[in-house]
Amino acid sequence: MTGGPDLASARPAAQRLDLGPGLTFVPGYLDRLAQERLLAEIRDLARRAPLFTPRMPRTDQPFSVRMTNCGPLGWVSDVSGYRYQPTHPQTGEPWPAMPESLLDAWNELARFPHPPEACLINFYGPGARMGLHQDKDEGELAAPVVSLSLGATALFRIGGLSRRDRTRSIRLSSGDAFVFGGAARLVFHGIDRILPETSDLIPGSGRVNLTLRRVTPAPAA
């Protein structure tokens, strides 16, 4: 189709940074034009599947980020727990289809022979954070998680497979890609804070993070 980010401008694989087994950081994966095109698609998705404020299981405390999803399944959280579901929790409508541009990004970055089923779209305002956590609600842990950042720079914290492992901080800037796979598929990670006024892509020091995931076990060959 048309109108997707120009992924032909992606950096060559040689400029990927391997941070350890299964962790790949691709600074500047999307150039400015690709970022603008992708953001326009996200804004369109958010009109059809409005941002909602997830709440913590059990405590019912609201998250500081707002979110929506696209693809056959979407990640949601409320007082009863975390889960993937095929419909928006407020409208009851199916999630919008995944844009072709995101399928292209998955194909370039994930190197997994089946398409992603969910793209979680997180919107961070200047005070939003995401506590250290693992992405482990997916039934297919052989597939990586592919993350794309747009807008304000985030201080991203990444640790190991145990919550007690050493962590390090990485700045994720607009256009950067990050892939968790293989031995690093379940590493703890989170967002400490957003650095204000680090990008003019999204007004008000906003940040969007897209995470592409395979949710159900891939069909047998």
Place this chain on the structure above:
DNA sequence: TAGTGACC
């Protein structure tokens, strides 16, 4: 006790 916690 766990924990998209708080903190770093």
Place this chain on the structure above:
DNA sequence: TCCT
């Protein structure tokens, strides 16, 4: 690592 330390709470609640």
